[in-house]
Amino acid sequence: MTARTSVKAxxxxxxxxxxxxxSKRQTPLTFVVGNExxxxxxxxxxxxxxxxxxHSPPHTLHIPLCHIPRDDLSLRPEFTSVLRRAGTSPEDVITLSELPGSESLSPKDTRWLLVDHxxxxxxxxxxxxAHVEACIDHHADEGKxxxxxxxRVIEKTGSCASLVVEQCRDAxxxxxxxxxxSVEEARAVDTSLAYLGLAPILIDTSNLQNADKTTKFDTDAATYLESKLKGGVQQATASSTSGSSGSYERKTFHDEVAHLKEDITSLSLRDILRKDYKEWEDAGVRLGTSSVPQDFAFLAKKAEGESALAEVIHExxxxxxLGLMTVLTTSSDDGKFKRELLVWAQSDKAVQAAQKFEKRCSExxxxxPWNNGRLDIDEAGRWRRCWTQANLKNSRKQIAPMLREALGA
Known part of the structure; x- marks a missing residue:
C-alpha cells in the first residue's frame, strides 16, 4: 500500500x-497532452x-503537458480557479516553455498520449x-x-474529461x-481530482443542460465525480449549499467557472483571438480557428468599429x-444562446475552398448574413463572409472538419 500523492506533489x-x-533522466518519458x-x-x-x-499499474510516470507557452496561462483565469480548487496553481503545471529542445530530449526517447484530440x-x-501511442478523444477520428x-478511445461526448473518467474509474x-x-488525506486528493474532472464536464455541457452536447458518458462521469466529493467537501449534490470555502453545489461551481471563462473584457482583441485557437494544414493551406465567448457586436464595439475589427483579424x-481564418462566436442574448461564424479566405485556393464550404454547408x-453583410467582401484572392448560425448544435468540433474537407476536395 502506498500513500496518496497530492496533485501539487x-x-x-x-x-x-x-x-x-x-545523463540522469530516465527514458522514455511519457507525456499526456491536450490539443493546442x-x-x-x-x-x-x-x-x-x-x-x-x-498511480495505477504499472506505475509509469506520465507527465501532463499544457499545450501552450507559459505566458498564455494568464489568458485562462478559469483554469487558475480550478487549479486552486485542486490544491495547486499555474506555477506548478508544465507548459511548452518547460519542454526541453530536441537536442536535449530526443523524440525517440518520448512517448505521447493525446487527450481531447x-x-x-x-x-x-x-x-x-511518430511517437504517439494512445489517445482519449471526442473529436472526429483523423486516423493518426x-x-x-x-x-485508443474516440467517442462522442460533451467533454473529453468524461471519457477520461470512464476509462480510469476502476483504477x-x-x-x-x-x-x-489517512481518510482525510485520501479524501483531499479525491476532491482535487474530482474538481479537475467536473469543471470541463459542466462547462462543455452547460451544466449538463445542453441536450445537443450532453451524453450518458457526461452524466455518469459527473455523478461519479460528485460521489468522490462527498465526505471531501460538504455534501456534493446538486441541491447542497455552496461557497468558495470548499463546499460544492453544481450550478454555483459551473457559474463561477463559466463567468471566468467568458469574461474577456480585459483582454486585447489579439489575446481574445489567441485564447482558444487551433490550426491545421490541409492541401497546402493553413486553416486557423478562434473560438470566442462573445458575439461580433461585442468585438466590433471593443475594436471601435467593424473595419477596425476586420483589421485585427487580418493581422x-x-x-x-493563414490562408483561411475562421472566428466562431458563442453568446447569450437575454438568456438565448446564439452562434455566429466568420470565414476569411486570403488566397485563390482558400477562396475556392471557402466558397465550396458555403455552398455545401450553409443550409x-x-x-x-450577419448585420446585412457588413463584414462581407468578395475580391480577387480575398473572400470573407460573416454569418449568424441558426443550427446551434454545430461548434468548431463539426465546422472545422467541414472546412478541412472543402480544402481537400
Whole structure:
C-alpha cells in the first residue's frame, strides 16, 4: 500500500523528471497532452489522466503537458480557479516553455498520449508525431493513432474529461482502496481530482443542460465525480449549499467557472483571438480557428468599429501565416444562446475552398448574413463572409472538419 500523492506533489515529481540532466533522466518519458487550443477540457483532462495513469499499474510516470507557452496561462483565469480548487496553481503545471529542445530530449526517447484530440498539430507534430501511442478523444477520428494502440478511445461526448473518467474509474477506485493515507488525506486528493474532472464536464455541457452536447458518458462521469466529493467537501449534490470555502453545489461551481471563462473584457482583441485557437494544414493551406465567448457586436464595439475589427483579424491571420481564418462566436442574448461564424479566405485556393464550404454547408448550419453583410467582401484572392448560425448544435468540433474537407476536395 502506498500513500496518496497530492496533485501539487505529483506535478512537482513530473517536473523533476522532465528537468533532470540528460545523463540522469530516465527514458522514455511519457507525456499526456491536450490539443493546442488548451481549453479547460484539454488542460484538466491531461492532468487528471496523467495522475491516474501514474498511480495505477504499472506505475509509469506520465507527465501532463499544457499545450501552450507559459505566458498564455494568464489568458485562462478559469483554469487558475480550478487549479486552486485542486490544491495547486499555474506555477506548478508544465507548459511548452518547460519542454526541453530536441537536442536535449530526443523524440525517440518520448512517448505521447493525446487527450481531447487524436492527431498532434504544429511543432509538436513535426517533432513527436511518430511517437504517439494512445489517445482519449471526442473529436472526429483523423486516423493518426494506430488502430492496435493499447489505449485508443474516440467517442462522442460533451467533454473529453468524461471519457477520461470512464476509462480510469476502476483504477481510481483501486487506488482509493489500496491507499495507506489517512481518510482525510485520501479524501483531499479525491476532491482535487474530482474538481479537475467536473469543471470541463459542466462547462462543455452547460451544466449538463445542453441536450445537443450532453451524453450518458457526461452524466455518469459527473455523478461519479460528485460521489468522490462527498465526505471531501460538504455534501456534493446538486441541491447542497455552496461557497468558495470548499463546499460544492453544481450550478454555483459551473457559474463561477463559466463567468471566468467568458469574461474577456480585459483582454486585447489579439489575446481574445489567441485564447482558444487551433490550426491545421490541409492541401497546402493553413486553416486557423478562434473560438470566442462573445458575439461580433461585442468585438466590433471593443475594436471601435467593424473595419477596425476586420483589421485585427487580418493581422492575426498574417501573424499565423493563414490562408483561411475562421472566428466562431458563442453568446447569450437575454438568456438565448446564439452562434455566429466568420470565414476569411486570403488566397485563390482558400477562396475556392471557402466558397465550396458555403455552398455545401450553409443550409445544414442555417447560415444567414450577419448585420446585412457588413463584414462581407468578395475580391480577387480575398473572400470573407460573416454569418449568424441558426443550427446551434454545430461548434468548431463539426465546422472545422467541414472546412478541412472543402480544402481537400
Amino acid at each position: 505529483f506535478l512537482a515529481t513530473a517536473r523533476t523528471a522532465l528537468t533532470a540532466p540528460p 487550443s488548451a481549453d479547460l477540457d484539454s488542460l484538466c483532462s491531461a492532468i487528471l489522466l496523467a495522475y491516474l495513469r501514474t 487524436n492527431a498532434l498539430t504544429g511543432q509538436l507534430a513535426q517533432l513527436y508525431g 493513432v494506430p488502430q492496435d494502440s493499447p489505449l 481510481w477506485d483501486a487506488l482509493s482502496a489500496s491507499s495507506s493515507s 492575426w491571420a498574417k501573424e499565423k501565416d 445544414e448550419l442555417g447560415l444567414s
